[in-house]
Amino acid sequence: MRIAVLGTGSVGRALAARFAELGHQVVIGTREPEVTVADGPFAAWAAAHAGVGLATFEDSTQGAEVVVNACAGAVTLVVLARVGPERLAGKVLLDISNPLDHSAGFPPTLSVKDTDSLGEQVQRAFPAARVVKSLNTMNAALMARPTTLAEPTTVFVSGDDAAAKATVTALLTELGHADVLDLGDISTARGPEMYLPLWLRTLGALGTAEFNIKVVR
């Protein structure tokens, strides 16, 4: 499958590397590729992952069946606007972002919540994209390889398009996610996004991000 991963941070790199390892054709999208390759840590990572392409946000989505939004919540709508509605139309848009507001220090608050969500904002802004919210409830390493935990845990999916959720669910299963829980339409993204404050306090209590929740039933 051809996958565009928007964002060069820890989430983008972890998923791009893992999807490439699983045999997918992956291109990372960034604002200015020449600036990104001049970045030491990214250059070192890219050298170790020669199979992953790098292009502008716009070009990365060329021919992609799935576009992964791995950008920070604060820039998500700006980056997707740069890609543009035409390039996103009809595509599965896997949105991993969290609407974290760091302006008041740690822990961050949420810039949208309760009566709306970033997942819904993305869907409203790009009505022809097939948005699926998922993976935002764990750290980057566990998104890409959840089997490093001692037992299977849960990942949630929210979206209006059943076929898009099936595509994402298949990708999640490839990554190693053994319990994919479909919460319903894109408005249910409010649940996983509002879980972030509990994730942050659990991080503080455990002193590690190497944890995830399992819905025991």
Next chain:
Amino acid sequence: MRIAVLGTGSVGRALAARFAELGHQVVIGTREPEVTVADGPFAAWAAAHAGVGLATFEDSTQGAEVVVNACAGAVTLVVLARVGPERLAGKVLLDISNPLDHSAGFPPTLSVKDTDSLGEQVQRAFPAARVVKSLNTMNAALMARPTTLAEPTTVFVSGDDAAAKATVTALLTELGHADVLDLGDISTARGPEMYLPLWLRTLGALGTAEFNIKVVR
């Protein structure tokens, strides 16, 4: 231990019955005991749990070492004001309430969130009470008897008073909670309270409230 349970709803009844079963002296607090005993379902429950006392909110706390707030979030501060700061002073106040706002239908939203929590509001309103937020992340039956699930799950505690959290943790362990995770001071109650939207969507997806999360690490 002498335990006052404020509230005659499903949470109050489940915990009162279970604490009594475990050998504690339990009194349920209600606004007007004569009205409560005239209620058919409550009367039937009370007949089956003769060891549990019933008194006014104020009287129920007489001699109690632990006061459990099992009232709805919308009436929590009103009920606690009725009990009064003098009766709560020095006592462990186990707050289970969720700040659910049902005014716009289902699913409810939160009346306080993100930069504050109901747990903090209770602690600020009654500074001499030793508030511990816990148990609000699961349904009443599982609060009282978590071992009905196939494997151990997690319950969170938040509070400023370490000794009060130790008292609550001991009670939670008696109930069968095998993984009690101390998140920190009372401001960390924002995490478990903001989990409710995810709990509500998971309820919708599973079609049952018989689930709880386990923090796998």
